[in-house]
Amino acid sequence: MSTSKKHALSDDESNAERTPIKHHLTPLELQKKQLDKLLEKIDKPVRIPERPTAKPINREPKDYVKNIQGSSAGAGSGDFHVYRAGRRREYARLKQMDEESKEEREQREYEEKIQAKKAEDEEKTEKNRNKRQRRKQRANNNRQNKKRADARSDDDDEGGSDKEDKEDKDDKDDKRSDQEGSDKEDR
Template sequence: MSTAAKHNRSSDDEGAGGASASAGPKKHHLTPLELQKKQLDKLLEKIDKPVYIPERPGQKNTSSREPKNYVKNVQGSSAGAGSGEFHVYRAGRRREYARLKNMELGSKEEREQREYEARIEAKRAADEEKTEKNRSKRQRRKQRASNNKLSKRKEDDNRSDDDEENGRDDDEEEEGRSSNRAQEKDEQ
């Protein structure tokens, strides 16, 4: 059978709904994207079930490996110590240095935390002071604006009272102003 015939026969089987079409999707190695999609789909099927999300590893926890504060082998000042005593001495010295280093790290972290909190508090106080200053400026501006409105209303009320007493209307007053302007232009 030729390759063209084989190709035609396999395409006919797929089109006719043969065994290869009913077997479902082909199994193959999943790409990372497909694997992640599959996992997310599985999680979304049971949306009410809580999901465990692991914590991100942070700093090394030095407190879990703190050196012991007691010493088992107390070395004396006797001369002629054996060859194994040097290793005991070195291990004790290493433990002591580790203990001192942990104490220094702890005090350094505590000092940095206090300095950080002091800086934050200073910035917060400066911001609050600036905010209060701006707030008082706004209040003064509002007060002046309201005082100006009140004084203008009083002036307008006084003018309208004066105009009514003189028997002039606003229209007549406007005509009088325009005629005064015209006279001033003629004089120039």
């Protein structure tokens, strides 16, 4: 009985066995296979690796040096390729250092240019803001002066003589109080 269970295959396993395994897939079939695999577990998040920004050409220096020449050894014809490979690595290292310094300088210049442009824009914005506020203030003052002038003209039309009499009376009272204050100081 246990042997029959071992040999009995589930539906999934039987389907997997029936489909022939292809080793030489066309690009279209390969892409379809990859998409099918991704879509099997749709809830699982897919990690998409980021592309490296710049590959460092320079490798870490080796801990050991294999081709050591003694002081009495002459340069043989077999050592030229070793010299040339070392020279090529050194030139590549210098080129990379130059490129990095150039990129840093360009980045610094770009940042300075951006800062200068922002400062210029801010200055222009501030100037325009002040100009706008002065124009608004002038318009408000003109409106208020116009309202006052309209109110005075309305008062003059309705009998502005009462108002003028009141103002004259106030002026006389002020003069009297000033005279009384000066008389008290004299005493």
